[in-house]
Amino acid sequence: MRERVVIKWGGGLITDKTKLCTPNLAVISELAAAVKQCIDSKVDVVLVHGAGSYGHLRAKHWRLNEGRVGASISPDDKCSTQDEAVACVRQDMLDLNTHVIASLQNLGIKTSVHPPHQWAIGVGADFSGSLVPFETEPGTVAVTFGDVVPIEGPQEFGILSGDDLVLRLAAEVPGVKRLVFAIGGVDGLLRVPPDQATAEDLIAEWSPAVVFEGAHYSDIDVTGGIGLKAARGAEAASHGIEVHMVNGGHADRVYKACMGLPVRGTRVSN
Numbered sequence: 001m002r003e004r005v006v007i008k009w010g011g012g013l014i015t016d017k018t019k020l021c022t023p024n025l026a027v028i029s030e031l032a033a034a035v036k037q038c039i040d041s042k043v044d045v046v047l048v049h050g051a052g053s054y055g056h057l058r059a060k061h062w063r064l065n066e067g068r069v070g071a072s073i074s075p076d077d078k079c080s081t082q083d084e085a086v087a088c089v090r091q092d093m094l095d096l097n098t099h100v101i102a103s104l105q106n107l108g109i110k111t112s113v114h115p116p117h118q119w120a121i122g123v124g125a126d127f128s129g130s131l132v133p134f135e136t137e138p139g140t141v142a143v144t145f146g147d148v149v150p151i152e153g154p155q156e157f158g159i160l161s162g163d164d165l166v167l168r169l170a171a172e173v174p175g176v177k178r179l180v181f182a183i184g185g186v187d188g189l190l191r192v193p194p195d196q197a198t199a200e201d202l203i204a205e206w207s208p209a210v211v212f213e214g215a216h217y218s219d220i221d222v223t224g225g226i227g228l229k230a231a232r233g234a235e236a237a238s239h240g241i242e243v244h245m246v247n248g249g250h251a252d253r254v255y256k257a258c259m260g261l262p263v264r265g266t267r268v269s270n
Contacts (some may be wrong), residue, residue: 001174001175002042002043002044002138002173002175002176003042003043003044003145003176003177004043004046004173004174004175004176004177005038005043005044005046005177005178005179005180005257005258006045006046006047006048006166006169006170006173006178006179006180006256007035007045007047007048007178007179007180007182008048008049008050008162008163008166008174008179008180008181008182008229009028009031009047009048009049009050009051009057009100009182009248010049010052010110010181010183010248011048011049011051011052011053011054011056011146011162011183012052012183012184012185013027013031013050013052013183013185013248013249014027014031014049014050014052014054014096014100014248015051015052015053015054015096015181016053016186017052017053017056017057018053018079019053020053020054020057021054021092021096022053022059023054023096023099023129025099025103027248027249028100028103029103029106030251031105031174031182031248031251031254032100032104032106032107032109033073033107034251034255034258035047035104035109035141035250035254036106036108036109036265037255038090038255038258038259039109039139039141042138043258043259044136044138044139044140044141044175045141045258046134046136046141046142046143046169046173046176047100047104047106047141047142047143047144048144048145048160048162048165048166048169049096049097049100049145049146050094050146050162051089051092051093051096051145051146052107053091053250054089054093054095054096054124054161055089055092055093055096055146055147055148056122056223058076058078058079058085058088058089058092059148059159061073061076061081061085061190062076062079062086062089063082064082064085064089064148064153064157064158064159065088065158065159065223066158067151067154067155067156067157067158068082068154068155068156068157069082073165076238078097080250084147086157089147089148090115090117090147091147091156092149093115093145093147093148095147096117096145097113097115097143098184099182100143100145101143103225104141105267107137108213109140109141110139110140110141111132111139111140111141111143112136112140112141112142112143112144113143113144114127114133114134114135114143114144115144115145115147115163116144116145116146116147116149116160117147117148117149117150117230118141120147120149120159121149121150121152121161121165122151122152122160123158123160123161123166124150124160125150125164125167125168125232125235127160127164127168130176131168131169131173132159134169134173135173135251136173136210139266143167144162145157145162145165146159146160146161146162146163146223146238147160147230148163149161159223161223161225161228162230163223163228163232164228164232166179166181166232166236166264167232167235167236168230169239170235170236170241170243171239176241177241177242177260178241178242178243178244178258178260179236179241179242179244180235180244180245180246180254180257180258181209181229181233181242181243181244181245181249181255182242182246182248182254183219183226183245183246183247184247184248184249185249186247186249187199187202187228187246187247187264187265187266188202188203188206188245188246188247188264188265188266189202189212189230189266190202190203190212191204191211191212191213192213192215193202193213194213199205199231202264202265202266203206203266204265204266204267204270205266205267206230206266206267206268206269207268207269207270208231208234208270210238212230229245230245230268233245233268234268234269234270235250235270236268237268237269237270238270242260242267243268243269244257244263244265244266244267244268245266245268246262246263246264246266247265248266253265257259
């Protein structure tokens with residue numbers, strides 16, 4: 001069996017998180033080229049991408065991470081109810097995914113797309129849904145993303161984070177050896193806040209016992225930010241998966257991490 005790697009493209013990396021529905025096409029193209037390198041090196045890829053400005057801003061306004069709320073919420077440019085917002089965010093994520101898929105297909109890569117609202121129920125790492133479709137034939141990249149999914153009970157819906165998806169995919173899809181988080185703007189986990197960090201503040205080896213500082217934009221983010229990535233990475237490591245966090249703005253680092261080669265970034269253990 002060929003090796004597999006699960007890659008997470010951070011939403012803040014592939015979009016401008018401050019402008020609604022604005023992709024960073026140059027970064028997406030460079031990351032797609034790294035995926036092609038993996039496949040050419042006989043390592044298959046499962047790809048998960050974040051939402052960035054395609055999901056977080058509208059989801060935050062409509063409190064979709066809280067599920068059904070009784071409180072009145074002011075309309076935005078497209079939606080006047082939570083139900084309309086659910087549909088809108090799902091469509092926004094499909095629109096972002098279209099850019100991701102195009103970047104891969106432009107390089108001749110076969111893809112299969114699996115929007116979570118079509119197959120997953122529940123949020124957090126214990127969501128339910130079959131992962132069998134991610135067991136693709138060699139060379140085909142299965143793609144999924146953070147999404148608004150149905151939840152049983154009065155909450156009705158919620159946000160399933162891409163970081164919860166990658167944990168399950170890394171731990172349960174056969175052949176996965178590594179999990180790589182391609183994050184935006186930083187080289188990995190840092191000892192001090194990113195705006196204060198120097199090159200020496202990178203944490204090369206991290207486990208949950210080590211304190212780090214990360215930027216979590218709680219005013220727009222509806223998932224757990226870098227802290228959730230670290231926690232889920234440590235859980236994946238407990239399943240024997242090699243976990244790396246690297247600066248996705250350097251596509252060569254993403255490729256090296258996927259191949260298990262020495263690379264600047266953070267190695268995550270449990």
